[in-house]
Every structure is written in C-alpha cells, then in structure tokens.
Amino acid sequence: MRDRTGIILGLGAFLLILAYPVWQALGSTADPARPALQRSVDPSGCVEDTTYMVARHQDLLNTWRTDVVRDGRRFYPATSGKEYEMSLTGTCMGCHTDSQAFCERCHAYADVTITCWSCHVAPEGL
C-alpha cells in the first residue's frame, strides 16, 4: 500500500506554510522599504554619529537612564566633545520632535513595542 497522495498533500501544505512571507508580500500593499522618518529640527547631527544611533540607541538610552536614576549624573560627554543633558524628553525629543513620525514609525516597521511613553512625555503624537 502506498500513501503517495497523503504524503504529497502534506509536503504541499508544509511548503505553503513555509512560503508565508512570500505570499503575504504578493498580497500586501504595504511599502517594503525602510520608512521615511521625520528629520531632526536641529540638523547639526545626533548625540553620537548616526550609524551608531540607528543600531544602538537602545543601549545609549539604557545607559542614560542608569546614569541618571541610579548614579545621579545628568550630563553626557559625547564622543564629539559636546555635552548633552541625559533626558529622553528634553534632549532626544528636542530634536526629534514628533515621536509618532520618528521613533514609532521605525518601531512599527520593525515590530518593536516600547513602554517608555507610559511615563515619559512624548512631545507630539500619542
């Protein structure tokens, strides 16, 4: 006895599930490209250089938070020599004024949920 039909159906189902990202892409109208973000109001440059910020802003924020909340240090000497006040709302959002059009647009694309805004003020949006 051969169960060829059953096996082929099973294989087909497996491949169909595996190809989910492809057929979702075929049916979706969402733009696959990296989203365009609101430009900073102060174009002079970010706290650290942009490549570093894109990849590691979560670490930077984490360090800032620890420094302020645990160690009481409030100023951050950047690699460029400038000093920044370590403040999420005051510093980051001072240049990136709209959290929805900046932080959250990128986070939605990468499916990241952050809880910071439940306590910190996000100037515009939310």
Added chain:
Amino acid sequence: MTMLIAVGLVTALFLVGMLGAAAGLQWVFGVALPYLAVGMFVIGLAARVLRWANVPVPFRIPTTCGQQRSLAWIRPQRLENPPDTPSVIGRMALEILGFRSLLRNTKTVMIDGRRLTYATDLALWAGAIVMHWAMLIALIRHLRLMTNPVPGFVTLVERFDGFFEVGMPVIYLTSVAFLGALAYLLYRRLAIPEVRYISLVGDYFPLFLLLAIGGSGFWLRHVTTTDIASVKALVLGLTHFAPTVPASISPLFFGHLFLVSVLLAYFPFSKLLHMPGVFLSPTRNLANTTRISRHVNPWDYPVKVHTYAEYEDELRDKMIGAGLPVEKD
C-alpha cells in the same frame, strides 16, 4: 578530531560570510546565496520526500510495545499498539509534538558497584524538546523581519517570550533555552563515551552550526546591534523579489545570514532530514492491523505450487492401494 573539523568548518563559514560582506560582496551573501539556499532546501526536501513516497509499504511494520486490541475484556493499549487510524494519529501527534520515543532512553548504572541495571534517563528528552520548541518559537519570532505588516500572532509570541522583560532589548526566554539546550546536547555527546565513539562530523557539524547561528543572533541583538530596520528592508526585498542591499548593515549580520543559508542548503543532505522523516517512519505511522485484515504483497512472484489436494487427486488410487490414509475418498 571529528569535533575539531566541525568547529573549524563552522568558524570558517562564519568568517567567509562576514569577511565576504565586509569586502563588498553583500549582493552575494545577502541576495544570491540566500535565494540559492532556499531553492536547494525546497527542491532537495521535496525530492527526498517524493522518493520516500514512492517506496512501497506492503506490510504493517509498526514497532509495538503494548497489548494489542483483542478480546473485549482485555484492555488494549491504543497508543503503544494502535489498531486504527485515530490511534495512529494520537501516537504520531505525541511523537512529533512531545518526542515520546525519547522518553524510553535508558542509561546503564551499577548498583553497589556490582549489579548492572538500566534506568530511565530523561536528560536527552529534556534537551531535545527544549531545543526544538525553542527553535520553532525563535523561527516564528523572526517573522517580524520577514512580514510587513507583522501579523498579530508574531507580536504575541514575542511578548510571551519576553515576558520577564529582563534587559533592554528584552532577552527572550527561548534564546537562552535554545543555546542552553544545544550546549547540553553537545556536552552529552562528548561526555558519554559510547555516544562520543559513534559521533561523526555529520553529528557535530549541525550542532555547532546551530550553536553559531543562535550565538551570532544573540550577539546581534544584545551586544553589537546593527540597523534592524535595514535588515528588514533587505529581507523584504527578498520576499518581494525586488532585492536591495542597504549599506548600513554590519558584516556580522551577513555572517549570521550565511550560516543560515548553509543550514538550509545542507538540510536535505544531512541527518536533519529527520524533520520530514519522523512523519514517514513506518514503524510509527502504521496501524497494527496485521491480524485484523489480510495484507497481500502486490508484487509477489506467481510461484507455481502443487498443493496437497492436487497431489492426492493424482495419486489417490496408489495411496489407497498402499493403505495410506486419504482425505477424500
């Protein structure tokens, strides 16, 4: 030695991916090889399964280890000795989702230094089940980089996986479980002399490959992070068949991606084929109906037989004459 070969191979492959991308071959490692690898995986796997599907299975050969269904007052063990399809489905589901066979793993122990006995050893089962489930969940989590918009169940899995909100970004439970279980499986392979003796490069290589994939993934998320948004743009380019290679992705990511490509391409030629294989194991997926119904081998050679009845018809007179007993007068 076999182990060192596997370690060397995996390290070399990772370096090839990383240095290749650093040398400007992002199109090769980010687009061409991933497509090739997925193609090899799909075609290789399908070819293998179709080959298995064409193997005839004329008889029922399940391994049974419990009471077969017989008289009404004898309790049958339907999972150990399935008499029909629903029982087989139950048996297969437990096997595939719960690795039930591994629960039978034993170890030899000496009691009082003289008496040899066998005891259950659940460590292999625990390591295997943690490793496989963690890998499935990690795969589902990766869908966040392959789909746009991200479906709700992926976010749900991420939230549960990061339930304890340790670290920023959150350290997923399954990342730790996956690496821990793999490390145990490797330790086991090395620590038990019998297992070590029968281990080949083909056993170590997938272990180290998975360890390196998990390790580099963990590293990319928690230590040297890269531009995830651009990574997603690269991956979505692949699923939309409109590949792009953003410039800001670190070479580490290409090392990770190349190892995944190697895993996919290697899959249909390796012991990892037990993934489709477990569904097609005749010792598990057949109902034990050897006595309930008659199974005739369809390609039996038509042997010319001379039955006793024919023999007696031929020689009846002589047999009666000689006083031999006959069945028909």
